[in-house]
Amino acid sequence: MKRGTSRDIRTANRYEVLRQIIAASPTSRQELAAATGLSLATVATLVGELLDLRMITEVGFEDSAGGRPRGLVAVNASGGALIGVDIAETYVRVELFDLALDVLARADEDMRPGESRPEQVVGHVAAAVGSVVAQAGVEGARVLGVGVSVPGQVDRDTGVSEYAPNWDWHDVPLLDLLAEQIAYPLYMDNPLRACAVAELWFGAARGSGDAVVVNLGTGVGAGLVLGGGLHRGVSNSAGEWGHTTLVLDGRLCHCGNHGCVETYVGAPGIMVNLRELAADSALLHPEDQTATIDALARGVAAHDPVALKVVRDTARYLGAGIADLVNLFNPEVVVLSSWVAATLGEPLLHEVREAVARHALRRPLAATQIVLSPIPTDPVCLGAATFALEGALQSAPQKRTQPAAKRITPVRSRAVPPS
Amino acid sequence: MKRGTSRDIRTANRYEVLRQIIAASPTSRQELAAATGLSLATVATLVGELLDLRMITEVGFEDSAGGRPRGLVAVNASGGALIGVDIAETYVRVELFDLALDVLARADEDMRPGESRPEQVVGHVAAAVGSVVAQAGVEGARVLGVGVSVPGQVDRDTGVSEYAPNWDWHDVPLLDLLAEQIAYPLYMDNPLRACAVAELWFGAARGSGDAVVVNLGTGVGAGLVLGGGLHRGVSNSAGEWGHTTLVLDGRLCHCGNHGCVETYVGAPGIMVNLRELAADSALLHPEDQTATIDALARGVAAHDPVALKVVRDTARYLGAGIADLVNLFNPEVVVLSSWVAATLGEPLLHEVREAVARHALRRPLAATQIVLSPIPTDPVCLGAATFALEGALQSAPQKRTQPAAKRITPVRSRAVPPS
DNA sequence: GGGGTTAGGAAAGGGGGTTTACGAAGTCCT
DNA sequence: AGGACTTCGTAAACCCCCTTTCCTAACCCC
Numbered sequence: 098m099k100r101g102t103s104r105d106i107r108t109a110n111r112y113e114v115l116r117q118i119i120a121a122s123p124t125s126r127q128e129l130a131a132a133t134g135l136s137l138a139t140v141a142t143l144v145g146e147l148l149d150l151r152m153i154t155e156v157g158f159e160d161s162a163g164g165r166p167r168g169l170v171a172v173n174a175s176g177g178a179l180i181g182v183d184i185a186e187t188y189v190r191v192e193l194f195d196l197a198l199d200v201l202a203r204a205d206e207d208m209r210p211g212e213s214r215p216e217q218v219v220g221h222v223a224a225a226v227g228s229v230v231a232q233a234g235v236e237g238a239r240v241l242g243v244g245v246s247v248p249g250q251v252d253r254d255t256g257v258s259e260y261a262p263n264w265d266w267h268d269v270p271l272l273d274l275l276a277e278q279i280a281y282p283l284y285m286d287n288p289l290r291a292c293a294v295a296e297l298w299f300g301a302a303r304g305s306g307d308a309v310v311v312n313l314g315t316g317v318g319a320g321l322v323l324g325g326g327l328h329r330g331v332s333n334s335a336g337e338w339g340h341t342t343l344v345l346d347g348r349l350c351h352c353g354n355h356g357c358v359e360t361y362v363g364a365p366g367i368m369v370n371l372r373e374l375a376a377d378s379a380l381l382h383p384e385d386q387t388a389t390i391d392a393l394a395r396g397v398a399a400h401d402p403v404a405l406k407v408v409r410d411t412a413r414y415l416g417a418g419i420a421d422l423v424n425l426f427n428p429e430v431v432v433l434s435s436w437v438a439a440t441l442g443e444p445l446l447h448e449v450r451e452a453v454a455r456h457a458l459r460r461p462l463a464a465t466q467i468v469l470s471p472i473p474t475d476p477v478c479l480g481a482a483t484f485a486l487e488g489a490l491q492s493a494p495q496k497r498t499q500p501a502a503k504r505i506t507p508v509r510s511r512a513v514p515p516s
Numbered sequence: 517m518k519r520g521t522s523r524d525i526r527t528a529n530r531y532e533v534l535r536q537i538i539a540a541s542p543t544s545r546q547e548l549a550a551a552t553g554l555s556l557a558t559v560a561t562l563v564g565e566l567l568d569l570r571m572i573t574e575v576g577f578e579d580s581a582g583g584r585p586r587g588l589v590a591v592n593a594s595g596g597a598l599i600g601v602d603i604a605e606t607y608v609r610v611e612l613f614d615l616a617l618d619v620l621a622r623a624d625e626d627m628r629p630g631e632s633r634p635e636q637v638v639g640h641v642a643a644a645v646g647s648v649v650a651q652a653g654v655e656g657a658r659v660l661g662v663g664v665s666v667p668g669q670v671d672r673d674t675g676v677s678e679y680a681p682n683w684d685w686h687d688v689p690l691l692d693l694l695a696e697q698i699a700y701p702l703y704m705d706n707p708l709r710a711c712a713v714a715e716l717w718f719g720a721a722r723g724s725g726d727a728v729v730v731n732l733g734t735g736v737g738a739g740l741v742l743g744g745g746l747h748r749g750v751s752n753s754a755g756e757w758g759h760t761t762l763v764l765d766g767r768l769c770h771c772g773n774h775g776c777v778e779t780y781v782g783a784p785g786i787m788v789n790l791r792e793l794a795a796d797s798a799l800l801h802p803e804d805q806t807a808t809i810d811a812l813a814r815g816v817a818a819h820d821p822v823a824l825k826v827v828r829d830t831a832r833y834l835g836a837g838i839a840d841l842v843n844l845f846n847p848e849v850v851v852l853s854s855w856v857a858a859t860l861g862e863p864l865l866h867e868v869r870e871a872v873a874r875h876a877l878r879r880p881l882a883a884t885q886i887v888l889s890p891i892p893t894d895p896v897c898l899g900a901a902t903f904a905l906e907g908a909l910q911s912a913p914q915k916r917t918q919p920a921a922k923r924i925t926p927v928r929s930r931a932v933p934p935s
Numbered sequence: 936g937g938g939g940t941t942a943g944g945a946a947a948g949g950g951g952g953t954t955t956a957c958g959a960a961g962t963c964c965t
Numbered sequence: 966a967g968g969a970c971t972t973c974g975t976a977a978a979c980c981c982c983c984t985t986t987c988c989t990a991a992c993c994c995c
Contacts, residue, residue: 100529100553103522103951103982110519110983126943134519136984141943158992164941165991250879260879306518307750319844323742330846331726332883337843340877342836345763354875417761424756425738425844427749456773458759460669460679464751522951522982529952545974555953560974577961583972584960940993947986954979963970 109325110135111490114143115152116298119198123156123171144170150489151176152196172197177489178235180243180281181482182222183288183475186263186315189218191225192478193233198299200474202232213264215274223278242282242485246291246477247271248316250334253286282492284484288312289336291480292434292470293320293327298483300472305429309422310470311338313415313437315386317359319422339363343418361414364390364437370414371407378403390440397444408441409448416452423457423465434470435477442469528744529554530909533562534571535717538617542575542590563589569908570595571615591616596908597654599662599700600901601641602707602894605682605734608637610644611897612652617718619893621651632683634693642697661701661904665710665896666690667735669753672705681770701911703903707731708755710899711853711889712739712746717902719895720887724848728841729889730757732834732856734805736778738841758782762837780833783809783856789833790826797822809859816863827860828867835871842876842884853889854896861888 110133117132118124130140147153147170154173158166174195183190187210193202204225208218222245230237249261256272272285293302293310302308302322310320317339321328328335339359340352347356348369360366364386371381371389380396380403382388396404419431431453433446446469453467472479529552536551537543549559566572566589573592577585593614602609606629612621623644627637641664649656668680675691691704712721712729721727721741729739738757740747747754758778759771766775767788779785783805790800790808799815799822801807815823838850850872852865865888872886891898 100532101520101525103525103980106520106522107982113519127941137943138945138985139983142983145944161941161992163939163993165943165993167942307747307754321844323747328726328742328845330880330883331848332846332879334877334880334883335726335844335846337846337877337880340843341840342875343761343764345766345833345836347764352877414764417764421760424759425740425754426747427751427754427756429750456761458753458756458771460751461749461753461756464749464753522949526951546972556974557954557976558952561952564975580961580972582962582970584962584974586973936995938993938995940991942990942992943988944990945986945988948984949982950984951982952980954977956975956977958975959973961970961972963968965966965968 108491110139111143111146112298112487114140115147115486115490116303118147118153118170119172119299120303122197123169125159125167125169127161127167174199175239177239177241178230178233179241179482179485179489180226180229181291181478181480181485182226182243182245183291183477183481184218184222184245184247185288185477186248189221189225190475190478191222191229192475192482193229193235194479194482198479198482200478201235202229204228204232213266215258215266215269215271218264219271219274219278222275226279237280240281241489242284243275243279244291244481244484244486244488245272245275245283245285246288246481247285248288250332251285251287253284253333256283256285258285282485282488284481284488286333286481286484288314288477288480289318289320290327290329291478291484292476293322293336293480294483294487295472295476295480296320296432296434296470297322297327298486299479300434300470300476301430301432301468307426307428308430308432309419309426309428310432310434311415311419311422311438312435313362313364313433314435315364317363321426322428323426338418338422341418341421343414358414358418362411362418362437366414367393367407367411367437370410371403374406374410375403380404380407387436390437394440394442394444397441405444408444411441412445412448413452415445416449417456419449419467420453420456420462423453423461427461428465431465431467432470433468434472438469527910529558530562530565531717531906533559534566534905534909535722537566537572537589538591538615538718539722541616542588544578544586544588546586593618594658596658596660597649597652598660598901598904598908599645599648600710600894600897600899600904601645601662601664602710602896602900603637603641603664603666604707604896605667608640608644609894609897610641610648611894611901612648612654613898613901617898617901619897620654621648623647623651632685634677634685634688634690637683638690638693638697641694645698656699659700660908661703662694662698663710663900663903663905663907664691664694664702664704665707665900666704667707669751670704670706672703672752675702675704677704701904701907703900703907705752705900705903707733707896707899708737708739709746709748710897710903711895712741712755712899713902713906714891714895714899715739715851715853715889716741716746717905718898719853719889719891720849720851726845726847727849727851728838728845728847729851729853730834730838730841730857731854732781732783732852733854734783736782740845741847742845757837757841760837760840762833777833777837781830781837781856785833786812786826786830786856789829790822793825793829794822799823799826806855809856813859813861813863816860824863827863830860831864831867831871834864835868836875838868838886839872839875839881842872842880846880847884850884850886851889852887853891857888 156171174197189206206221250259258269258271296302308322312318319338340357344356348360350357380392575590593616608625625640669678677688715721727741731737736758759776763775767779769776799811
């Protein structure tokens with residue numbers, strides 16, 4: 098068990114201030130102090146550090162009721178670049194962000210089913226990273242880091258992919274392999290935590306002490322934000338919510354168990370929901386998850402009764418599962434993230450809220466908001482880039498004051514008395 | 517969202533050192549430093565503070581290979597008393613502990629079904645507290661505090677019982693009512709968190725960063741220890757695991773939902789398990805949970821096939837639920853606590869371990885131990901008393917060094933030159 | 936252009952932990 | 966018995982973090 102040090106406080110505060118600046122650019126030191134609860138002096142110091150790092154700049158002044166005008170600071174978008182890599186089963190997506198976390202360049206590489214060797218994946222990643230750097234035309238020196246999201250179980254400290262189910266990787270030293278081809282600082286974790294960090298910094302979990310980020314994609318998971326930081330668990334595998342038993346002896350899951358949440362609310366599970374309801378539905382594209390979910394979304398918009406029923410059924414499962422999370426964690430906010438949630442959107446959210454309300458206990462429910470992720474882009478890439486941002490902030494120098502060559506009174510000043 | 521301050525570090529370290537001393541009394545400063553990872557100097561300071569508080573004493577010396585002997589410190593059992601109050605549906609139990617957390621006195625008060633008014637409960641508590649103080653013969657001045665566990669939803673800061681389902685209390689200012697009759701410092705929370713804190717300080721969760729304390733009693737809950745401290749959630753109701761859906765559309769629960777964990781592995785749920793298997797079993801005492809669970813335990817010891825089957829069935833449900841917790845939290849240890857777990861003991865544990873192994877994911881499972889609570893006494897009383905102990909440590913003065921009347925060179929020493 | 940007002944930096948102060956130095960209190964060897 | 970060696974534990978100095986306080990800068994208004 099590791100103890101916290103005063104340094105952690107500083108890091109947390111730095112995160113907090115930068116988060117706030119990114120969220121409300123431009124802003125004044127006064128606003129930052131009010132928003133973070135820190136003293137003005139501390140905010141000024143932290144802002145000074147960030148200015149030194151070129152991550153923010155002073156952008157002007159703001160009138161203050163009769164006194165000296167407030168200096169305004171804003172993110173220095175061109176002060177650096179961050180790269181987020183989303184390695185998925187069938188593709189590699191790489192995005193390059195400026196410091197305002199806007200996407201400057203994107204590269205996608207498809208991977209054919211056979212391409213499962215680590216070197217092949219590394220090759221795709223390196224190619225895509227090279228591509229986005231070239232596209233964006235940033236000098237390489239301004240790339241502050243590359244965050245890599247890889248599915249499965251990850252040791253973020255050593256950069257080893259301990260287990261990746263889709264390719265049956267075991268203990269692949271992925272980060273070392275990448276380091277041979279990519280010269281920037283590298284950070285690594287899995288997509289679950291990437292999404293959670295993205296919400297924590299830029300999304301609906303910002304400022305929440307406790308939040309749960311529910312990931313609805315092909316797989317399903319929950320990123321846990323507890324006490325303002327990501328909960329990782331003892332072996333960095335916390336958040337495996339997809340294989341929670343929702344229906345005892347229910348549908349068979351690829352994990353070997355029955356009735357996992359994932360088999361009901363993951364994209365393939367939703368397809369099963371649809372097939373069970375109407376096996377011959379035109380909505381169903383048997384081999385294409387994305388097309389099916391898109392079709393469902395359009396169906397709901399068109400008040401197609403089958404689509405509505407499928408969404409309602411899915412929400413019923415999802416709501417039961419989320420209600421359990423609400424009872425267990427008592428979070429401030431539950432965020433629905435990833436592409437299934439984004440595609441089905443409001444209709445799903447509405448049904449989920451109702452389902453959760455039916456299942457959850459009253460008190461925790463009253464304290465919890467359930468929302469869709471407000472992040473418009475790929476949250477995994479954004480989250481991965483955020484790992485790099487956190488890394489850059491952590492490894493940054495702490496001080497800006499140089500000791501000014503501390504003046505030492507020379508000893509010889511005490512002159513030797515003439516003898 | 518509240519920020520951590522450097523003061524919290526001090527408090528955490530004080531807890532840690534005292535925990536260690538209680539666990540391994542007597543012990544040396546060296547051992548403490550090694551066990552806590554703190555520097556010798558810091559340990560010495562903290563030990564000094566605890567000595568000043570009379571919570572520990574120096575008890576002798578220990579040879580050190582050839583050098584100055586190590587001073588040994590131990591808990592000063594008689595240095596104070598802590599009182600733990602367990603308010604339950606049908607009884608109030610109060611225990612008085614010395615600082616080694618041994619029980620010096622106990623008082624039980626039964627409450628008849630009709631007695632549900634707050635004043636009646638307060639009366640019982642006050643009477644029992646008076647009784648244990650008298651029994652133990654400690655001077656009142658040495659009572660450092662009284663911790664009170666009350667079921668349901670609790671606001672620990674204001675001391676209000678926001679909602680207690682068994683008596684249908686709503687926003688009862690219980691601590692204020694108690695304060696009118698009890699002069700000691702009062703602390704309050706619910707039994708779930710009491711058990712978790714007891715495990716954290718004295719039980720199987722000691723030293724774990726992340727642990728889950730599963731409470732198996734009439735009700736069922738999970739105390740979450742995350743990052744070395746209790747996770748409370750945004751409205752202090754985290755850990756409501758009993759009403760997690762285990763079987764969609766399963767047994768009706770008093771909470772209004774179907775298939776809650778509690779209806780399968782709480783004492784009444786276990787009785788249902790038994791009844792469904794063998795409605796006329798001699799093991800079943802329809803109106804007496806304790807007797808039934810006891811009978812089951814004896815049945816298992818005697819290899820009664822019905823009893824074995826019931827335990828196995830119960831463990832199957834419990835294992836599925838615990839596997840979900842393991843996946844979700846990735847804890848170091850899962851502790852089975854409360855009277856049902858204590859009564860069914862090893863046989864239950866064994867079956868639970870197997871059931872969890874069947875359901876949980878391999879990696880998190882490998883990192884997690886599942887154990888029975890090693891606490892021999894009522895964990896709720898012990899945990900409640902621990903709230904008082906934490907309170908006493910937190911409110912204790914920080915310093916021991918008095919400034920020694922800082923010598924100020926008088927200004928007039930610069931004598932006025934004679935003119 | 937002075938007086939009032941507000942912003943922001945610099946210095947001091949308090950809390951926390953660690954490193955370093957040194958006296959204390961033993962053992963071991965001559 | 967006395968000196969050398971070893972180890973413990975405290976005190977002082979130091980670094981880090983945040984806050985409070987003081988002071989100057991920069992604007993408004995009259």
